[in-house]
Amino acid sequence: MEEIDHLGHERSKIEFDVEAMKIVWAGSQRALEVSDRISRLVASDPIFRKDDRTILSRKELFNTTLRKSAHAWKRIIELRLTEEEASRLRFYIDQPAFMDLHWGMFIPAIKGQGTEEQQKKWLPLAYKMQIIGCYAQTELGHGSNVQGLETTATFDPKTDEFILHSPTLTSSKWWPGGLGKASTHALIYSRLITDGQDHGVHGFIVQLRSLDDHLPLPGITIGDIGIKFGNGAYNSMDNGVLRFDHVRIPRDQMLMRVSQVTREGKYLQSDVPRQLVYGTMVYVRQTIVSDASCALSRAVCIATRYSAVRRQFGSQDGGPETQVIDYKTQQNRLFPLLASAYAYRFVGEWLKWLYTDVTQRLQANDFSTLPEAHACTAGLKSLTTSATADGIEECRKLCGGHGYLCSSGLPELFAVYIPACTYEGDNIVLLLQVSRFLMKTVSQLGSGIKPVGTTAYMGQVEHLMQCHCDVQRAEDWLKPSVILAAFQARAARMSVACAQNLSKFSSQEEGFAELSADLVEAAVAHCQLIVVTKYIEKLQQAIPGKGVKEQLAALCNIYALSLIHKHQGDFLANGCITPKQASLVNWQLRSLYAQVRPNVIGLVDAFNYTDHYLGSILGRYDGNVYPKLYEEAWKDPLNDSVVPDGYHEFIRPMLKQQLRTARL
Ligand SMILES: CCCCC/C=C/C(=O)SCCNC(=O)CCNC(=O)[C@H](O)C(C)(C)COP(=O)(O)OP(=O)(O)OC[C@H]1O[C@@H](n2cnc3c(N)ncnc32)[C@H](O)[C@@H]1OP(=O)(O)O
Numbered sequence: 001m002e003e004i005d006h007l008g009h010e011r012s013k014i015e016f017d018v019e020a021m022k023i024v025w026a027g028s029q030r031a032l033e034v035s036d037r038i039s040r041l042v043a044s045d046p047i048f049r050k051d052d053r054t055i056l057s058r059k060e061l062f063n064t065t066l067r068k069s070a071h072a073w074k075r076i077i078e079l080r081l082t083e084e085e086a087s088r089l090r091f092y093i094d095q096p097a098f099m100d101l102h103w104g105m106f107i108p109a110i111k112g113q114g115t116e117e118q119q120k121k122w123l124p125l126a127y128k129m130q131i132i133g134c135y136a137q138t139e140l141g142h143g144s145n146v147q148g149l150e151t152t153a154t155f156d157p158k159t160d161e162f163i164l165h166s167p168t169l170t171s172s173k174w175w176p177g178g179l180g181k182a183s184t185h186a187l188i189y190s191r192l193i194t195d196g197q198d199h200g201v202h203g204f205i206v207q208l209r210s211l212d213d214h215l216p217l218p219g220i221t222i223g224d225i226g227i228k229f230g231n232g233a234y235n236s237m238d239n240g241v242l243r244f245d246h247v248r249i250p251r252d253q254m255l256m257r258v259s260q261v262t263r264e265g266k267y268l269q270s271d272v273p274r275q276l277v278y279g280t281m282v283y284v285r286q287t288i289v290s291d292a293s294c295a296l297s298r299a300v301c302i303a304t305r306y307s308a309v310r311r312q313f314g315s316q317d318g319g320p321e322t323q324v325i326d327y328k329t330q331q332n333r334l335f336p337l338l339a340s341a342y343a344y345r346f347v348g349e350w351l352k353w354l355y356t357d358v359t360q361r362l363q364a365n366d367f368s369t370l371p372e373a374h375a376c377t378a379g380l381k382s383l384t385t386s387a388t389a390d391g392i393e394e395c396r397k398l399c400g401g402h403g404y405l406c407s408s409g410l411p412e413l414f415a416v417y418i419p420a421c422t423y424e425g426d427n428i429v430l431l432l433q434v435s436r437f438l439m440k441t442v443s444q445l446g447s448g449i450k451p452v453g454t455t456a457y458m459g460q461v462e463h464l465m466q467c468h469c470d471v472q473r474a475e476d477w478l479k480p481s482v483i484l485a486a487f488q489a490r491a492a493r494m495s496v497a498c499a500q501n502l503s504k505f506s507s508q509e510e511g512f513a514e515l516s517a518d519l520v521e522a523a524v525a526h527c528q529l530i531v532v533t534k535y536i537e538k539l540q541q542a543i544p545g546k547g548v549k550e551q552l553a554a555l556c557n558i559y560a561l562s563l564i565h566k567h568q569g570d571f572l573a574n575g576c577i578t579p580k581q582a583s584l585v586n587w588q589l590r591s592l593y594a595q596v597r598p599n600v601i602g603l604v605d606a607f608n609y610t611d612h613y614l615g616s617i618l619g620r621y622d623g624n625v626y627p628k629l630y631e632e633a634w635k636d637p638l639n640d641s642v643v644p645d646g647y648h649e650f651i652r653p654m655l656k657q658q659l660r661t662a663r664l
């Protein structure tokens, strides 16, 4: 039977080159080719099916994680996939698994904090999957406060070993992904004690389970922490609990790039900053920003396609009803999310560059950009994950009732995504780190230290404190210089106001505690400025393809102006814009929505997601929603029998009881 493209009419209206946009989204022609090939490979392999996830029991679900991971590894070897291809393969399999932590944290931690010798010993084993590693930092009692961790690693000079111990219940490691059932090894973050002295938290490679029978090694208690939010979803991951009872490991299993313990038990601190022990978190936070663009684009793709298929009200003379995507309220909720997905893509690309740059500098013992890298990764991780989590939920609502069905793909996406607001640093805790960095920058303004990088705008603080927004007509809001000036003035004024208020407290600490809500808002304003700036810089590059740059520019304006609208309280209260200018923002937004409306299906097609990856009937490429929803309903196990199990036990006696009561 010939397949009908129910979105064909929409696709015929597209005014730009979708294939060229796919390259922009993927990052390069080669990245697109890899992504396209690997996503199809996954989609065509029955072992990677995922449509049954929500009805599997926890054990069955975890079993599919093991099966999929083993099969993926087999395919990686058979097809001799590169590291990039293998990482795309895991991405498109789209099932949280211990492998994510092995490749995403265990290996990067050894690379970042291990000496050359340690890397030579451990990395080949990890690359060949001869050991499986996880990242065990968080404890039952402490997650955000890393300095509060309680696990101890006490050096025993007699045997040249560390003794790992969990002295309290709250020191139990709690949460690490892959720890519960799969990992053989872990990177354990624990307090280093030598000669009775506590040197704070350091990383140690510890074997947890036998490589022969997978049983925990002596002194180790280990298990899964239990079922988490949402059916299926993150429950494919074995987040674990772990306790040590005086477990001994050789001295050379402490990661020694930042500091060392000698054979004699002497603690040596090299001249690299101690914060490098936190380096893996910086690396992962950077990847989480790009991941946010993936999760948000996925939800937006589903909501956009479905909004073009769905019709409700507005039928005249028997004609078709209105596509819900044509309601201005739908556009006002959906199009800023589409724009955010693109914005996060570009800021994610830039952050990757920043991270590579800081890593190269660190190799050369240049630590000058580390504080900025920490602030940017922490802040952008926080900003993008919070907005993405909210955005996925908004997309569910944009799909009306059907969005609540698991077959829409949105409930599972939401459940899997939301912990991103918590893991790798609670979003508020991370924003407070950004505000600390901003307050330091403001305090140094008069000292001759010139702010650089993402805080360079603070160098013009005097101008930014009193400048006026140059908007007379709605179209003036399309000028990048006008948008940037407004965002810079808002960010600078909010930071300066916080700094001035902080100075009224007797101690910095007390001021920070009291003003933390304002400080968080100032940090958000700064991070939004970074995203807007990086998007505008992206548009200054050559971008080939008919109409591609125009669409990206329209989305950039939607991103920036919808933020001004949403946060107009900030912009107005700080005098960055006038009420008249705020209302012109809305006029301009409506006109931008009209400009992108014919192109939105093309803009989500450019994500190049297969139906398998999207995992959504509402978001199907062909828009054939209703027959497939109808078909899917019958697959539910409840429909295996016409009369439900339990009818004779529960329903029938109740009905008969009612009959008797009615007769009385
Ligand atoms: C593949 C995805 C799957 C994800 C699976 C999830 C995995 C995980 O969740 S792993 C566990 C992640 N845990 C966290 O993210 C914990 C969050 N907490 C922290 O990162 C830190 O404890 C802190 C940053 C919130 C505070 O650290 P603390 O040592 O108490 O630092 P201070 O606030 O006193 O700051 C001291 C100084 O250090 C700077 N700094 C802090 N972190 C970093 C860093 N990562 N890199 C560079 N610099 C850092 C901080 O800015 C301070 O600087 P100064 O103000 O100049 O003194």
Ligand SMILES: Cc1cc2nc3c(=O)[nH]c(=O)nc-3n(C[C@H](O)[C@H](O)[C@H](O)COP(=O)(O)OP(=O)(O)OC[C@H]3O[C@@H](n4cnc5c(N)ncnc54)[C@H](O)[C@@H]3O)c2cc1C
Binding pocket: 101, 135, 136, 137, 138, 141, 142, 143, 144, 145, 174, 175, 176, 177, 234, 239, 419, 422, 423, 424, 425, 426, 427, 428, 429, 432, 516
């Ligand atoms: C799905 C998932 C996977 C995870 N995977 C791993 C893993 O692989 N390895 C690992 O080590 N850990 C992992 N974690 C743990 C994770 O990193 C921590 O949960 C996270 O860092 C938050 O710490 P917490 O749980 O201690 O939160 P808490 O700090 O207890 O936060 C509770 C509340 O207190 C607030 N709060 C805390 N401190 C402050 C402050 N100073 N000022 C203002 N408000 C504050 C927070 O904003 C939050 O609202 C995972 C967590 C989850 C949910």
